[in-house]
Amino acid sequence: MKLMRVLAWTVAGLWLAQSQLAGYENEEDPGPGVARVSLIRGDVSIRRGDSGDWVAAAINAPLVAADSVLTGGGSRAEIQLDHATFLRLASNTEVRLAQLERDRFVVELVQGTATLTLLRPTDAMIDLVGPNVTLKPATTGAYRMEARADQLTEITVREGRAEVYTPRGSEWLRSGQTMIVRGPVGEPELQWARTPPRDEWDRWNEERDRQLRRAQSYRYVGRGIYGVEELDLYGRWIYVPPYGWVWSPHVTIAWAPYRYGRWCWLDWFGWTWVSYEPWGWAPYHWGRWFYHPPYGWLWWPGVVHVHHYHPWRPALVAFIGWSSWSGFHVDFGVGFGRIGWIPLAPWEPYHPWYRWRRGPDGRRVVYIDQSVHIVNNINVVNTYRNARVREAITVVDANDFASGRVRPLRLSSEVDFQRARLIRGTLPVVPRRETLRYVDHPAEPATLPLRTGGGNTGRR
Incomplete structure (x- = not known):
């Protein structure tokens, strides 16, 4: 009798599963967005979801909403969000993928320096969220954000145009402009600043962009x-x-x-x-x-x-x-x-x-x-x-x-x-x-952040 109940439950479950799966391929909702780790230099770790587990990153590792990526000292990484959008992390940088959808990306910069690059037009709405400010790119371009430990966020538009939001309002930044945001989330102060000259990080990003633009394979694949x-x-x-x-x-x-x-x-x-x-x-x-x-x-x-x-x-x-x-x-x-x-x-x-x-x-x-x-x-x-x-x-x-x-x-x-x-x-x-895990070896302990009260990130 017990076996018959199990079989009946299984048959009912299979019928429901097959009926729903049959219509899945035609469903308008394509499902959650998935990003990938497209480049690694040095020690890079990934925290799976909101768990406390960090694993070593690997090329082609898939990333979903709530995942975090962290680079160690002297390391770099690149995350590809779609055919047009790349986020690059300098050393000692952590980002969290807060939202990934077909047409909506929200990435939180927890600490460090990141450059968001839009190589081509995209239908996706993109937010790069710093500790006290949000950047929304309006065109293709390169957008650099640096989150420091002293409640200071520096944004530089190397190319393109973006809107910068805080609870006090918004400002437009264009190519060659820099803004500094100081203070806590609720009461930040916006200050225009002299744009710093291009450094090695900017030049590396520009060379990477040139490499990616040379790709010819997109002409052979679909949307x-x-x-x-x-x-x-x-x-x-x-x-x-x-x-x-x-x-x-x-x-x-x-x-x-x-x-x-x-x-x-x-x-x-x-x-x-x-x-x-x-x-x-x-x-x-x-x-x-x-x-x-x-x-x-x-x-x-x-x-x-x-x-x-x-x-x-x-x-x-x-x-x-x-x-x-x-x-x-x-x-x-x-x-x-x-x-x-x-x-x-x-x-x-x-x-x-x-x-x-x-x-x-x-x-x-x-x-x-x-x-x-x-x-x-x-x-x-x-x-x-x-x-x-x-x-x-x-x-x-x-x-x-x-x-x-x-x-x-x-x-x-x-x-x-x-x-x-x-x-x-x-x-x-x-x-x-x-x-x-994406690879057999564990994450390097030196790359793991040490959380403290108040949301700051330190080092082990």
């Missing part, structure tokens, strides 16, 4: 896709009918997508692929992969149309599992021995393992699908085109998956494929503390 700047260096674009323009990476013959990286647990999205490859952002969160002789693996960015927006995905794969090489069962934990994943090919459906809805107050409420749907009547090889490509399926031990490690196992025979079972909904793997 919503960003982080393609590295594709020019690590591959080439070729035209392949009927797909159109596709990207061919410079890789070895034995290479396969979604193999060189790790699975991390990300707020809002659950299991998320973090690539170790320097170009591994856009090709793993948009589009599809397919194998095409004589080129090998190719990335198709999807439909390129002015009215089609491409939402960010944690990974475009289908999951499969085995309890051993001779059977399969599921549990709400590590209930089986091995987990595998198949890169989705063009036009193959994507089944999210997460979803969200709007609450009564209009805020988005995340819901990680807790149902597990094991599909027993699907032949994986016949269903997924890339499953027929030699060594395209990556298989790991379930404990390695839960720990964030990818150490591929080899399938011993075709019988192993036949025993694989397709998994939809949540993977029956409980995330561990290690899955909050």
Whole structure:
């Protein structure tokens, strides 16, 4: 009787999950915004959400609202918010991503120096919030803000035009102008100041802007896709009918997508692929992969149309599992021995393992699908085109998956494929503390801030 109640609950949950997920791809709400760490120099740490845990940052690490980024002494970092917007952190700087949406970015500068760069026009509204002032860029340009410990914030517009807000009103700053804001949040004083000459930090930002402007790959991708700047260096674009323009990476013959990286647990999205490859952002969160002789693996960015927006995905794969090489069962934990994943090919459906809805107050409420749907009547090889490509399926031990490690196992025979079972909904793997990390090594203690009463940030 107990088993029947469990089965009834599971069937009801699966029906609800599948009915909601079926309409997800057509939903107008693209979901929470996701930024990425696009450059690291030295020691950089990330605090996941509002927890007290700091982890070492990595290139292509995804960031969501409430995450914080901190640079150590002599270190720098860059955060990419969309195709046009970059935030760069000088040494000993901390920022918090207060809000990330498709058309709304709010970043808080806790301490240090940051430069906000808008390389191209964007539909997003952007706020760079200092301890006692808010900067709103009105045009493309470069906007520098420095938050000091003495309740002083200095803003310099190197290029562009921005409005500066305080509780006492607002002022416009144009290229070549500087303003100093003194005092507490409720009673700040605004003072025009002589603009300091460009220093090494400004020159480094300008050189970085020139590098990013040279990127040609945006002409081949659709709206919503960003982080393609590295594709020019690590591959080439070729035209392949009927797909159109596709990207061919410079890789070895034995290479396969979604193999060189790790699975991390990300707020809002659950299991998320973090690539170790320097170009591994856009090709793993948009589009599809397919194998095409004589080129090998190719990335198709999807439909390129002015009215089609491409939402960010944690990974475009289908999951499969085995309890051993001779059977399969599921549990709400590590209930089986091995987990595998198949890169989705063009036009193959994507089944999210997460979803969200709007609450009564209009805020988005995340819901990680807790149902597990094991599909027993699907032949994986016949269903997924890339499953027929030699060594395209990556298989790991379930404990390695839960720990964030990818150490591929080899399938011993075709019988192993036949025993694989397709998994939809949540993977029956409980995330561990290690899955909050982007890399194996911990954050450097010297980069971690020491909070004190009153919200100030000191050093350990």
